[in-house]
Amino acid sequence: MDTIEAIKSRRSVRAFTDENVSDEVITQILEAGRWAPSGLNNQAWRFIIVRNPGTKIELLKLTNYGPTIKIAPVLIVVFLDKDHMYNYVKDVQSIGACIQNMLLTIHSMGLGGVWLGEILKNKEIVNNILGAPGSLELMGVIALGNPVHKKMISERKELDQLFYKEKFGKSQ
Numbered sequence: 001m002d003t004i005e006a007i008k009s010r011r012s013v014r015a016f017t018d019e020n021v022s023d024e025v026i027t028q029i030l031e032a033g034r035w036a037p038s039g040l041n042n043q044a045w046r047f048i049i050v051r052n053p054g055t056k057i058e059l060l061k062l063t064n065y066g067p068t069i070k071i072a073p074v075l076i077v078v079f080l081d082k083d084h085m086y087n088y089v090k091d092v093q094s095i096g097a098c099i100q101n102m103l104l105t106i107h108s109m110g111l112g113g114v115w116l117g118e119i120l121k122n123k124e125i126v127n128n129i130l131g132a133p134g135s136l137e138l139m140g141v142i143a144l145g146n147p148v149h150k151k152m153i154s155e156r157k158e159l160d161q162l163f164y165k166e167k168f169g170k171s172q
């Protein structure tokens with residue numbers, strides 16, 4: 001899939017069939033994540049893969065998007081490793097790039113995924129459930145699987161709504 005096409009056609013997928021996603025496929029998705037750019041090439045992203053139904057039942061209680069967690073065969077839980085941080089904002093931005101790389105890869109493989117951020121309100125409890133050390137700060141959860149195909153639409157602001165004029169730009 002062409003990059004621009006992948007970027008524009010990717011949609012957040014919140015409903016999945018009961019078909020599983022193999023470890024090999026998850027590895028390819030993580031590979032795309034780890035090749036994201038990061039400030040000073042710091043690569044402070046860390047991951048926990050969740051497949052266990054019992055663990056998912058605990059996690060789904062922590063967000064309004066529980067039904068998506070319940071139905072997704074796999075979750076990629078993404079953390080910032082605060083023990084290997086160089087700049088909070090730039091490390092967090094880099095993890096955003098990492099997550100987007102993974103979402104685009106998921107989409108380009110014909111799978112579907114969604115970035116879950118609302119669960120961050122319970123980030124300490126997520127760490128406890130997963131047995132993650134306190135040095136890891138939850139950045140997001142990707143729920144993924146085989147999409148229940150529906151035509152999904154999304155909207156974006158028009159480009160001209162996003163511009164401020166250059167101060168010393170040429171007068172027309």
Ligand SMILES: Cc1cc2nc3c(=O)[nH]c(=O)nc-3n(C[C@H](O)[C@H](O)[C@H](O)COP(=O)(O)O)c2cc1C
Nearest residue numbers: 010011012013014065114115116117118119153154
């Ligand atoms: C930081 C962040 C947090 C998000 N949190 C959630 C979430 O908790 N639950 C959810 O269903 N979607 C979540 N999303 C997905 C957005 O709702 C979605 O990307 C947006 O509505 C645009 O739709 P699209 O991805 O289909 O183009 C999140 C996206 C981002 C980037």
